[in-house]
Amino acid sequence: MGTGAVVARPRRRLPVIGRLVRGLAAPLGSVLFAFVVGGAIVFATGANPLDAYQGLLCGGVGLACAQGENSALQISNSIVYAIPLIMCGVSVALPFRAGLFNIGAEGQLLAGTMAATAVGVHFAEWPTVVLLPAVLISGAVAGALWAGIAGVLKATTGAHEVVTTIMLNYAAQWLLRYLIIGGPLQPPGEFSASAPIGSNARLPTFLPNDSAVIVFGLPATVYRVHTGLIIAIVAAAVFAVLLWRTSLGYEIRALGQSQKAARYAGVSMRRTIIVTMLIAGAFSGLAGAVQIAGVDHGMTDKYFSDTTGFDAIAVALLGLGSALGIVLAAVLFGALHSGGAVMQSDAGISSNLVLVLQALILFSIAANFLGAIVRQIPGVRGRRSAPPSGAPATALVTESATAPPDESAVST
Amino acid sequence: GSTPSAGGTPSPTLKVGLVTDTGGLNDQSFNHLAAVGLAKAASTGTICSVGGLQCSGGLNVKGDVVESKTGDEYVPNLTNFATKGYDLVIGNGFLMQPAMGTVAKQFPNIKFAIVDGYCTDASFNDLKLSNCMDLLFKEQESGALVGAIAGLLEKAHKAPKNTNVIGAVGGVSIPPVNHYIAGYKWAAEMVDPGVKVLVGYSNDFNAADKCKGVANSQIGHGAEFIFQVAGGCGLGALQAAGQAKVYGFGVDADQKGADASVIASALKKVDVAVYTAIQAVVQSKFASGENRFSLQNDATGYQLDNPLSDGTQLPADIKAAVDKLAADIKSGAQTPPDTIPTT
Amino acid sequence: MRGITKAFPGVVANDHVDLEVRAGEIHALVGENGAGKTTLMNILYGLVHHDSGEILINGKPAKITGPRDAISLGIGMVHQHFMLIPVFTVGENIMLGREPVNGGFYDSARARKEIEALTHQYGLALDPEARTGDLPVGLQQRVEIVKVLYRGASILILDEPTGVLTPQETKELFNVLRDLVKSGKTIIFISHKLREVLEISDRITVMRRGTVVGHLVTKQTSEQEIATLMVGREVLLRVDKKPARPGPVTFRVDDLLANSDRGVPALRGVSFDLHEGEILGIAGVEGNGQSELLEVLAGTRRASGGRVMLGDKDVTTFDARTERDAGICHIPEDRRGAGLVLNFSIADNLVLGRQRAPAFSWRGMLLRLAAIKQWAVRLVNEFDIRAPSIAVPARALSGGNQQKIIVAREMASKPRVLLAAQPTRGVDIGAIEFIHRRLVAERDEGTAVLLVSAELDEIRSLSDRIAVLYEGRIVSIEPAGTAEERLGLLMTGGGTGTGAV
Amino acid sequence: MTALSDILHLLITASLWQSVLALSALLLLPALGGVISERSGVVNIAMEGMMLTGAFFAVYADLHLHNPWLAALVAMFAGGLMALIHAVVSIRFRADQIVSGIAINIFAAGLTVFLVNRVYGLQDVGHINTSESLPNIALPGLSSIPFVGQVFFDQNVIVYVALILLVLTHIVLFRTRLGLRIRAVGEHPQAADTAGVNVFRLRYGAVITSGILSGLAGAYLAIGISNTFVPNMTDGRGYIALAAMIFGKWTPFGAFVACLIFGLGEAIYYNNSIIHASPYLLSALPYLLTLIVLAGVVGRSSPPAADGIPYVAGGE
Ligand SMILES: Nc1ncnc2c1ncn2[C@@H]1O[C@H](COP(=O)(O)OP(=O)(O)OP(=O)(O)O)[C@@H](O)[C@H]1O
Ligand SMILES: Nc1ncnc2c1ncn2[C@@H]1O[C@H](COP(=O)(O)OP(=O)(O)OP(=O)(O)O)[C@@H](O)[C@H]1O
Ligand SMILES: [Mg+2]
Numbered sequence A: 001m002g003t004g005a006v007v008a009r010p011r012r013r014l015p016v017i018g019r020l021v022r023g024l025a026a027p028l029g030s031v032l033f034a035f036v037v038g039g040a041i042v043f044a045t046g047a048n049p050l051d052a053y054q055g056l057l058c059g060g061v062g063l064a065c066a067q068g069e070n071s072a073l074q075i076s077n078s079i080v081y082a083i084p085l086i087m088c089g090v091s092v093a094l095p096f097r098a099g100l101f102n103i104g105a106e107g108q109l110l111a112g113t114m115a116a117t118a119v120g121v122h123f124a125e126w127p128t129v130v131l132l133p134a135v136l137i138s139g140a141v142a143g144a145l146w147a148g149i150a151g152v153l154k155a156t157t158g159a160h161e162v163v164t165t166i167m168l169n170y171a172a173q174w175l176l177r178y179l180i181i182g183g184p185l186q187p188p189g190e191f192s193a194s195a196p197i198g199s200n201a202r203l204p205t206f207l208p209n210d211s212a213v214i215v216f217g218l219p220a221t222v223y224r225v226h227t228g229l230i231i232a233i234v235a236a237a238v239f240a241v242l243l244w245r246t247s248l249g250y251e252i253r254a255l256g257q258s259q260k261a262a263r264y265a266g267v268s269m270r271r272t273i274i275v276t277m278l279i280a281g282a283f284s285g286l287a288g289a290v291q292i293a294g295v296d297h298g299m300t301d302k303y304f305s306d307t308t309g310f311d312a313i314a315v316a317l318l319g320l321g322s323a324l325g326i327v328l329a330a331v332l333f334g335a336l337h338s339g340g341a342v343m344q345s346d347a348g349i350s351s352n353l354v355l356v357l358q359a360l361i362l363f364s365i366a367a368n369f370l371g372a373i374v375r376q377i378p379g380v381r382g383r384r385s386a387p388p389s390g391a392p393a394t395a396l397v398t399e400s401a402t403a404p405p406d407e408s409a410v411s412t
Numbered sequence B: 001g002s003t004p005s006a007g008g009t010p011s012p013t014l015k016v017g018l019v020t021d022t023g024g025l026n027d028q029s030f031n032h033l034a035a036v037g038l039a040k041a042a043s044t045g046t047i048c049s050v051g052g053l054q055c056s057g058g059l060n061v062k063g064d065v066v067e068s069k070t071g072d073e074y075v076p077n078l079t080n081f082a083t084k085g086y087d088l089v090i091g092n093g094f095l096m097q098p099a100m101g102t103v104a105k106q107f108p109n110i111k112f113a114i115v116d117g118y119c120t121d122a123s124f125n126d127l128k129l130s131n132c133m134d135l136l137f138k139e140q141e142s143g144a145l146v147g148a149i150a151g152l153l154e155k156a157h158k159a160p161k162n163t164n165v166i167g168a169v170g171g172v173s174i175p176p177v178n179h180y181i182a183g184y185k186w187a188a189e190m191v192d193p194g195v196k197v198l199v200g201y202s203n204d205f206n207a208a209d210k211c212k213g214v215a216n217s218q219i220g221h222g223a224e225f226i227f228q229v230a231g232g233c234g235l236g237a238l239q240a241a242g243q244a245k246v247y248g249f250g251v252d253a254d255q256k257g258a259d260a261s262v263i264a265s266a267l268k269k270v271d272v273a274v275y276t277a278i279q280a281v282v283q284s285k286f287a288s289g290e291n292r293f294s295l296q297n298d299a300t301g302y303q304l305d306n307p308l309s310d311g312t313q314l315p316a317d318i319k320a321a322v323d324k325l326a327a328d329i330k331s332g333a334q335t336p337p338d339t340i341p342t343t
Numbered sequence C: 001m002r003g004i005t006k007a008f009p010g011v012v013a014n015d016h017v018d019l020e021v022r023a024g025e026i027h028a029l030v031g032e033n034g035a036g037k038t039t040l041m042n043i044l045y046g047l048v049h050h051d052s053g054e055i056l057i058n059g060k061p062a063k064i065t066g067p068r069d070a071i072s073l074g075i076g077m078v079h080q081h082f083m084l085i086p087v088f089t090v091g092e093n094i095m096l097g098r099e100p101v102n103g104g105f106y107d108s109a110r111a112r113k114e115i116e117a118l119t120h121q122y123g124l125a126l127d128p129e130a131r132t133g134d135l136p137v138g139l140q141q142r143v144e145i146v147k148v149l150y151r152g153a154s155i156l157i158l159d160e161p162t163g164v165l166t167p168q169e170t171k172e173l174f175n176v177l178r179d180l181v182k183s184g185k186t187i188i189f190i191s192h193k194l195r196e197v198l199e200i201s202d203r204i205t206v207m208r209r210g211t212v213v214g215h216l217v218t219k220q221t222s223e224q225e226i227a228t229l230m231v232g233r234e235v236l237l238r239v240d241k242k243p244a245r246p247g248p249v250t251f252r253v254d255d256l257l258a259n260s261d262r263g264v265p266a267l268r269g270v271s272f273d274l275h276e277g278e279i280l281g282i283a284g285v286e287g288n289g290q291s292e293l294l295e296v297l298a299g300t301r302r303a304s305g306g307r308v309m310l311g312d313k314d315v316t317t318f319d320a321r322t323e324r325d326a327g328i329c330h331i332p333e334d335r336r337g338a339g340l341v342l343n344f345s346i347a348d349n350l351v352l353g354r355q356r357a358p359a360f361s362w363r364g365m366l367l368r369l370a371a372i373k374q375w376a377v378r379l380v381n382e383f384d385i386r387a388p389s390i391a392v393p394a395r396a397l398s399g400g401n402q403q404k405i406i407v408a409r410e411m412a413s414k415p416r417v418l419l420a421a422q423p424t425r426g427v428d429i430g431a432i433e434f435i436h437r438r439l440v441a442e443r444d445e446g447t448a449v450l451l452v453s454a455e456l457d458e459i460r461s462l463s464d465r466i467a468v469l470y471e472g473r474i475v476s477i478e479p480a481g482t483a484e485e486r487l488g489l490l491m492t493g494g495g496t497g498t499g500a501v
Numbered sequence D: 001m002t003a004l005s006d007i008l009h010l011l012i013t014a015s016l017w018q019s020v021l022a023l024s025a026l027l028l029l030p031a032l033g034g035v036i037s038e039r040s041g042v043v044n045i046a047m048e049g050m051m052l053t054g055a056f057f058a059v060y061a062d063l064h065l066h067n068p069w070l071a072a073l074v075a076m077f078a079g080g081l082m083a084l085i086h087a088v089v090s091i092r093f094r095a096d097q098i099v100s101g102i103a104i105n106i107f108a109a110g111l112t113v114f115l116v117n118r119v120y121g122l123q124d125v126g127h128i129n130t131s132e133s134l135p136n137i138a139l140p141g142l143s144s145i146p147f148v149g150q151v152f153f154d155q156n157v158i159v160y161v162a163l164i165l166l167v168l169t170h171i172v173l174f175r176t177r178l179g180l181r182i183r184a185v186g187e188h189p190q191a192a193d194t195a196g197v198n199v200f201r202l203r204y205g206a207v208i209t210s211g212i213l214s215g216l217a218g219a220y221l222a223i224g225i226s227n228t229f230v231p232n233m234t235d236g237r238g239y240i241a242l243a244a245m246i247f248g249k250w251t252p253f254g255a256f257v258a259c260l261i262f263g264l265g266e267a268i269y270y271n272n273s274i275i276h277a278s279p280y281l282l283s284a285l286p287y288l289l290t291l292i293v294l295a296g297v298v299g300r301s302s303p304p305a306a307d308g309i310p311y312v313a314g315g316e
């Protein structure tokens, strides 16, 4: 029987919701799994997991705060951490779709901070309408170029992007140090920092920049959550549209799936590789610019210890390469980051525990431990000695599993 | 949880929060010293529960500590203590200056103290806040004293090979580091004009192997005194000295234990500074602005450690000369520079 | 094998299958794509574990948990998709798993000896030092067979061994098989080509949709009977087509030169004309340049010389997309590798190569999702692509339906020139029948069709003219009716006194 | 320009090349591990984490056992254990091997510091005194050969081990049955399986070996060079090793060449006290060097065919 009938019949909305639920089940389960194992580790080392998690919860989402922390502030902090993670996460996820592994988000972010700072400092007197866009764009462009080096090398000489992006990370770090220590961006004096960018170059915070205004019992200026959040969300949206709604996105996905098929389809490898890296770099560079314009208002040595670009790899993977997933994963990591500090100051448990938790989450999402456990329960359909080939993170490279819910619009 | 320390002391009067820089608490260097200072003052709080340090409860305060994993955490970590109504929030490290300035400005009725710096704006200009105490060291003094030892030993031909070359291994080229090196070079050249001073940087405060590498290079070029100014990383430099049978100088704390080659350490008593700041608040003698820690208040200086390679102590005349220099500096008769002199 | 049942998510690949093979016979296993033949054999070879049923070897129940068990039971398998490592030498591939060692070191000298011994015994010449990936498929298959023999197999399974062979190679293979049987081996032979089955086998088991629908004795059955059993209905085995009414020349290939992937000349000056409304068949032994020829014409390989004219437009340097836009469509021989993105949905695959075409893309930027969906639904129905929905990934489809996706995509965009490479390789009779009818229909609508196939039958039954490709040159262009023998001769360099025509 | 002449002068000193070799060995061990793992078809970007874990446990063990050799064994065990996690997750559970690798690195970074905090609290981790660290060994006689002696025969014991392992790995991979099978499994696991080779056992073995080698490198770093543990002391060397492996096109000696380049860059940097250049630009040297070499001579490098693809028996 031809399947015409099947195809013709319009689908109910239900599957979409179902897909969402199923989509979220695995990540949430993994988080749960991570916290259980993490708790065990804490307990094994003679501390009280509940204290630890209370601190995490408070610092992360402002719940169950025991020692007078300000809930709103904790949430604000978590978001501030999440903002660059979203953009860098996207910057890792896009090349992934083309079969390229961009370990260079960190270097691209730094390139962004350097360019943004340079512009923000040199043209400090320009009006906001010109300067702010200039700062953001220069950051994006710098990031794009930095990644572009890796892209061009890959497309022309075939140099492996993993190597080149790692190298570019280090190159960026040292360039940054040079710029602010004895280099052109260092103002007179001995400080390892750039001059601050002009006040016109700054991204406004959501709350008025006035310590007289009291919000949730604290001066408004304490809440650093800034309009970069909007930029980040837009970036994620752009990523989704680019990937699933444009011809370029189609070609990127095709290239990532099969070089042969891509060539057959008239996809220019060279061009696609380069373009993909350029766009990816732009996202990271933008993240750097947003950090400068929204949070730091200048470049200091702290960027030498910055790890956003590396955390972003985890975020992209945890988000299964989908825009929504990346945003959620970034928020989770932001919350863990913020929560870790509170956990340490409240419970005296090293904030490095959050790294352990992040790793455990990745493990279980990648390996789909829960799926395996569930399958071991007798009577569950499809019980196998080995788990199904489509463990969520494997889905990074297997298309449809990661197609966003609205994909169902394209295909039945 | 928190464990009350020895005996039933009355419940603590004040709450003090310490925020480390990205070096972390196990940096075997000044973050650790700051923690020691807090522990000396605290009778309860996480500083006591984390273990390793005995809380002697000297000032019966509640001492909590938080490590900053990345520079992004400075502001939030400081702010959290402020919002929780701590009486004193201590930021540890030169790199935290802008963060301190930002937060201190927002919480005028909370007291802040920063080690190695000021509460500044983004361009490192001191905001001169009435609630910010700047704990600054004259590292160049301590540097000068060990520098003098090196120079005098060279002059007296009591150095391993008398190459008349000495070295300093810095972490990163930032003021607190360069102050040390400035004094070191200045004094060495003063007592022994012929001496050659090699200055190198590991670009790292943690990775001991890197300081070892830089030190080995200097030793390879004749250096027979290695002054480490790189925190935990510098321990590598001291080992390099030990393995090459030349002398090493410790930094910040007394590093006699780090390696047998350490004949002296240049001291920077961060613990004293931290304790002093807490004391000031406890005794409501909090004084904002610069608080210089120097030979004056015995917070800098030097400490003789292991004997010379021939097992003898530092010759009395040399020790006398060094102490004389210390006295002159204390009296102001001599002032070591705080930027590295260019010979 | 008794009552073997195996279910995969979605399909029951084997449903209580009984298979009885007698020692020393050649037993043919036939069935359409997805009938479950490979699965059944994979079970016998321990690659797949059956849900229920039992396996008896020489009457004794056998527990086969993996290939190691199968091998020790004397079972050997030549897989449908070769299990060879291209970068290894022939010797290494044959020895792998049972390598001669001395003191832990791989003993290539002894390997060579052993192989030479075997190849002499069965008259299968092979160079142990050759890089496997460089060999023509025929030889690669020979490597597979020697591999199996080296493991001392007494039961040989050959999964569609002739799918990739030329008539000559097939003849040779059959001789080898007969020798093997003489030397006491038992052979299970899987094929779609009923004539071959009738020629070589003693008995036949027919499968359809995972079940056995008939046990036949070769001598007492006919092509028609088997085909009917396989498909479950009457099928006509000949293509019936009206004589062509060729139009003017639309496509002219002129002294075309190109190199293979390994940089050696593969096309040494190919020239031919292609008229509207005709099917020009290209006959030739694999590896004489037909792959390269189509790739150059399709724009996925750069020509190193010569010209290709579409009407009066020079398309020599076009890349795949511009060629397609110009009206040259391509059914690639590498279905799963090039023709499809297996993880893309059917819908996405149906616009592969047209992702920037105005019909499906707004200014080559935004995809027109609605249009794509409509298009997909239309083609799925029109070309009877069997799939639960257009959302499922192409990977989930059987070989025949995967091929239908490509055929549909390339034909539905009304090409001026259609390049069809091995359009029915490894595809079941039902699909073959369908694809042949569509090709002829295309021709009748005036499309110029270039057909490359290793199946002489296919070439002969479809083509209006037949060009024979030998060592990168067209050695002759023959009329439709040319006898198989003559073509075979030309394909192997005989027939014409001298080189190119 | 003076900077350049400074460097040129360095290049003719034995002590420079001595440290080049010492630094290369540190990268070589994990790089070899990577080669073995990926040749078997399991992508391994987790050498960083395995090294760091090895470093911590080497120090921890040495402080308790006062025996560098036992400590090194412990470190190798710890590294192997980390690798086992990677193996189970990516072979048994067929997880994305890059995710698993990243997770290992994060896990190690967090766990080591967390343990330092739990075990030593705010105390110093403590120092290994030279007598209890992995010794430098000057081979009698050989080491007195001018130049060559200092470069090759006056090194830490692990340097010799690394060089031996380099040759060993090459021989095993390309001359032995084991190597043939490892490569087969990495190129075409199904072919290997149908030929009766145990794909899973080989992959487990290869991955765990990579962990053991990385753990040994961690020990070398911690109780051979630094003689203490500092948080995150591997400082990205595992990633450099990864780069070296790819740079070297998944061959032991290719990777070694890459390690030498990095070692040279780092060694030159260590001389910043006598080179007249910004120490920061100098630090960037090895990485820029690599980029240039990559762009220029090395070119396209492609991994084993089945690298990173989980094997599903019977499945397509
Ligand atoms: N199968 C392949 N595997 C790896 N790299 C390839 C492959 N085919 C081509 N490349 C490389 O990819 C790059 C692009 O090749 P391609 O022929 O697709 O470019 P193109 O489509 O001709 O694009 P343009 O015409 O704009 O140059 C070239 O560097 C080529 O060497
Ligand atoms: N690993 C697998 N996972 C899921 N389904 C499978 C798998 N292998 C085979 N199938 C399905 O089982 C059915 C039988 O497949 P099989 O390969 O045995 O058919 P076949 O007779 O060999 O077809 P062909 O003639 O194309 O080789 C098909 O529907 C196929 O899609
Ligand atoms: Mg089959």
Ligand SMILES: [Mg+2]
Pocket: C319
């Ligand atoms: Mg082209």
